[in-house]
Amino acid sequence: MSPVKPLLALALAGFALNAYAHKPWLLPSTTMVESKDAWVTVDAAISEDLFTIDHQPLRLDGVTVTGPDGAKVELKNAMTSRMRSTFDVQMAKAGTYKVALVSQSVMGSYKLNGEMKRFRGTEESLAKDVPAGAEDVKITRTASRLETFVSANSTDDAVLKPTGVGLELVPVTHPNDMRVGEKATWRFLLDGKPAANQAFSLIPGGVRYRGTLGEIRHSTDAKGEISFTLPEAGMYLVTSSWPATPAPAPGQLPPMPPRRATYAATVEVLPQ
Template structure:
């Protein structure tokens, strides 16, 4: 299978509900900045231990930062090291910013001369990559979205406007204004419509020090929403995917869906 590193890193987002998978993530130095000259530094990596810098850097080719006014913001001082990537964001305007990496890919399986072949790549490359004499061609199209949020001086809502494409997080409770013990309400959408009965995972950082994962699992209601009391303060990894994995028939590989969506984000719960 041909799989380049940027696609590999983002394909892992679809495995986020697996406690043992390598996770890609972005962690800002602060989610709420009060300063005369506000900046945020973001660490970005793929790691086995949640928020530990222990595996490889996250590729930032598809990174997009959106400011409170909807305009694109250019990252500064971008560095990719051996184990992590780092970038700075100048928060020139008050309000909430979003850092996002969105990836689309196609996973294909086909037969040539009776031999099964597999391929993964971009939509643009797909048509040229599959031989003209290929038979029994099946495809799974994946859309992965990874985000984190940070605000300067005050919070705002513009960056949460949904695109209507894929699996999206549209919080009712602002993710930069969540405190321990408060009740938060989150909403998830699939192609702009409520994502009902969607299971998601919330894992607090610091797993290496606790010795246990500490995972919280919840599912949305018919409106695609969930309301729950916020746990202890700290950085959390939120992840979900759709559809739910299909059960495999005895002796057979599980059937692959024609489309797979994934979402992950880093959010912070502040102390009361």
């Protein structure tokens, strides 16, 4: 996997449950295509306002598309402009495709000659990020997953199988078959095991036109599952992070755990 750019790593590490931070996202033109020649276009960006192209592009180096047969699918017509990236996905086979950006980063701090230093990089760059003689070294390893799902002519569950690494959403209700007013059931896993009492947030698109964030917050049960009903159709960004961050002391940054896992996905709720 290609090393994640520093600013992208910062966005991926910090997006979950922080509704006002810059958020990375993958936004498909639609999540369900019924056509003999099925294509979708995906926008990829990091923005302050959700699904608004207002900050900078999401680099496509680590983006992968997995088809219903498990094979990797080439990104077509990929390009990166000033504030967004975009690419097409040709869905030659019927079924569900997963578009994902999965990354692992290392960040932390140390003291050198009495001065506090901070760093951000990868496991491979850790040796040079922390120099010899460093003291009071604190390291946090973050596993981040950003994804969306699209289907051509029919849906299936092959790409929904968990990898067992980091924080993952396993939709019991297929993500391309959710409709307003109907109940959806989701399951969150942490390293392949149920993520009990896992908090997550859903933010619907169109914030700039609503004038309010419209954030919805839920938590899973002891089995890592939840059933809920979404009140409106549209595109939503789902975000979650582990572990929960305790409130910082006055005038201080929140303490960083030795390991973090974050998850985000764009899902569409269809009208009835």
